[in-house]
Amino acid sequence: MANQEEPKFKKIVNAADGLSLGISIVVAVLLGVGLGIFMKNLFGYGWLLWLGVFWGIGGAIMNVYKAYKKQKKSLDELANDPRYRHKKYDDSDEDENY
Numbered sequence: 001m002a003n004q005e006e007p008k009f010k011k012i013v014n015a016a017d018g019l020s021l022g023i024s025i026v027v028a029v030l031l032g033v034g035l036g037i038f039m040k041n042l043f044g045y046g047w048l049l050w051l052g053v054f055w056g057i058g059g060a061i062m063n064v065y066k067a068y069k070k071q072k073k074s075l076d077e078l079a080n081d082p083r084y085r086h087k088k089y090d091d092s093d094e095d096e097n098y
Helices: 010-018 021-043 047-079 091-097
Strands: none
Touching: 021 047
16 A cells, blocks of 8 residues: 555646746636647537636636635735744833833
């Protein structure tokens, strides 16, 4: 069991995750359009192209959402780090020091 086989597309998914957000948006839309063109040519229905376009746009939106969630999680971890917390001072303490 220790020698389990990795999923077939794991390297592709990891590479896509490492892409910058702008490139991943373009790749998602292009993949959707490509899939739409393929299905249109295979089945002969023109609306399948638009289905692929919408899938690509949906994938791009999902990439933006995932990047947002990952960044938010990272910033939340930094916010809880004591090195980056701001100290709250009482106004009365400031008056006494001057």
